[in-house]
Amino acid sequence: MKRLLAGLLILVFVISFSVGLIVSQKSAYAASKITLKLGAWASSPAEKKIVQNQIAAFKKLYPNVDVRITEIVGDYNQKIQLLMASKTEPDIFYMDSMPAWQYIAKGVLEPLDYWMKKYNVKTIGYESSLLQPFIYKGKVYGLPKDYNTLVLFYNKEMFKQAGLTRPPRTWQELKDYAKKLTTGKVVGLTMNLELARIQPFAYQNGGKVFDGTKPVFTDPKALEGFKFALDLFKEGICKTPKDLGAGWVGDAFADKKAAMTIEGGWMIPFLNERKIPKDSYGIAELPAGPAGKSTMAFTVAYVMSKNSKHKPEAFKLIRFLTGEGGQKFVVEAGLALPSLKSAGVNFAKTYPERKALVDGAKYAQVYFYGLDGTKVVDVFNKAFEDYVIGKKYDLKKNIEERVKQIMK
Numbered sequence: 422m423k424r425l426l427a428g429l430l431i432l433v434f435v436i437s438f439s440v441g442l443i444v445s446q447k448s449a450y451a452a453s454k455i456t457l458k459l460g461a462w463a464s465s466p467a468e469k470k471i472v473q474n475q476i477a478a479f480k481k482l483y484p485n486v487d488v489r490i491t492e493i494v495g496d497y498n499q500k501i502q503l504l505m506a507s508k509t510e511p512d513i514f515y516m517d518s519m520p521a522w523q524y525i526a527k528g529v530l531e532p533l534d535y536w537m538k539k540y541n542v543k544t545i546g547y548e549s550s551l552l553q554p555f556i557y558k559g560k561v562y563g564l565p566k567d568y569n570t571l572v573l574f575y576n577k578e579m580f581k582q583a584g585l586t587r588p589p590r591t592w593q594e595l596k597d598y599a600k601k602l603t604t605g606k607v608v609g610l611t612m613n614l615e616l617a618r619i620q621p622f623a624y625q626n627g628g629k630v631f632d633g634t635k636p637v638f639t640d641p642k643a644l645e646g647f648k649f650a651l652d653l654f655k656e657g658i659c660k661t662p663k664d665l666g667a668g669w670v671g672d673a674f675a676d677k678k679a680a681m682t683i684e685g686g687w688m689i690p691f692l693n694e695r696k697i698p699k700d701s702y703g704i705a706e707l708p709a710g711p712a713g714k715s716t717m718a719f720t721v722a723y724v725m726s727k728n729s730k731h732k733p734e735a736f737k738l739i740r741f742l743t744g745e746g747g748q749k750f751v752v753e754a755g756l757a758l759p760s761l762k763s764a765g766v767n768f769a770k771t772y773p774e775r776k777a778l779v780d781g782a783k784y785a786q787v788y789f790y791g792l793d794g795t796k797v798v799d800v801f802n803k804a805f806e807d808y809v810i811g812k813k814y815d816l817k818k819n820i821e822e823r824v825k826q827i828m829k
Contacts, residue, residue, distance in 0.1 A: 454485045521555055617798070648816060720760065755772055
C-alpha cells in the first residue's frame with residue numbers, strides 16, 4: 422500500500438511538473454511574440470494584395486512576428502508627422518522620394534547602415550538611381566520597395582493610318598509624328614504641363630535640374646530642353662488632358678483623344694480596367710535628345726522609425742520586402758517594377774512588352790530635388806505655365822523671378 426501511495430505521489434508530481442513546463446513554455450512563447458506596425462497609404466485593392474501576400478510569406482519565416490498594416494487615408498505626410506509628434510508612428514512605413522531628406526534631416530528616421538552590415542544587405546543589389554533620395558550625408562535611410570519610369574504610349578491604329586511603322590526615336594521624330602497625328606479632334610501628344618513630365622527633355626539635352634545636393638534652376642542646356650517640350654504645347658500638337666476635356670492622360674489616351682502620351686507604367690492596369698486591348702497600343706522608351714536618353718523614375722522606400730522598439734525585427738521585415746522573397750510578389754502582380762536588379766530581369770522576361778520601363782531605370786533621374794523639393798517643383802511648374810499659357814516668354818528670367826518669390 423505504501424509503495425502504491427508513493428507511486429501515485431510520484432505520478433502526480435510528474436504530471437504537475439509537465440503541465441507546469443508546458444504552461445511555462447507557452448508563456449515564454451507568448452512573451453517572445455512581438456507586433457510590428459507597417460504604415461502604408463491608401464491604395465488600390467491590387468496593391469494592397471501585394472503587401473498582404475508579402476506579409477503572409479514573411480510570417481512563415483518569422484512566426485513570432487505579427488505584422489499589422491496601418492493604412493493611412495488622406496494627406497499621408499501630414500498624418501505621419503502627427504503620429505511622429507505623439508510617438509505612435511509605425512515601425513516601418515512608406516516614404517516617397519520627394520520629402521525623404523526633410524524627414525531624415527529632422528532625425529526621425531533610423532539609419533540602416535548598421536543593420537545592413539549585420540544582416541548582409543548591400544546597396545549594389547538595387548538600382549543605384551533609386552537609392553539617391555534615401556542616402557543623406559553618406560548614410561542609408563531607406564530601401565526602395567518598387568518604382569516606375571516614364572515611357573511613351575502610342576496608339577498603333579492611329580500610327581498605321583498615318584503611315585508610321587515604329588515609335589519616334591528622336592526629338593525631331595517626336596515633333597514630326599505629333600504634327601502628323603494631330604487631326605481634327607485628335608492631338609498628336611498629351612502630357613501634363615509639369616516638371617515631373619517635362620524634366621526628361623532637360624537631361625536629354627545635356628542639362629540638369631539637380632546636382633546631387635541642390636537644385637539647378639537655369640542650366641542653359643536644361644532651358645533649351647524645356648523650351649523644346651513647351652513649344653510642342655505652344656504649337657498645339659501637344660495638349661494637357663484638361664485641354665482635351667479629360668480627367669488625366671489615361672482617359673485622354675483611352676478615349677482616343679490623343680495618339681501618344683508620356684506617362685508611367687501605372688497606365689497599364691488603368692488601360693486594362695478600361696478594357697483597352699493590349700495589342701492596340703505600344704510602349705516605347707522616350708525619344709532621345711541631342712545628348713541621349715533620359716526619363717523620370719518615381720520610387721517609394723521602406724524606412725524605419727527612430728522610435729521603433731523592435732529594430733532588429735523591423736529591419737528583417739524591410740530586408741524581406743525589398744529582397745528576393747518580397748520582390749517576387751511585385752513581379753507577379755506587374756503593377757510596378759521591382760527595385761532589386763535581379764528581380765528586374767525576371768520582370769522583363771515575364772512582361773516583355775514592358776521592357777522599355779525596365780530599360781529606363783539605367784538612365785533615369787529620380788523625382789527628387791533635395792530638402793526643398795516641393796518648392797523647386799512649384800518654381801518650375803509656375804514658370805512652365807507662364808511660358809505656355811501666359812506671355813512671359815523669357816523662361817530664364819521668369820524662373821529667376823519665381824525663385825525669389827518661392828525659395829525663401
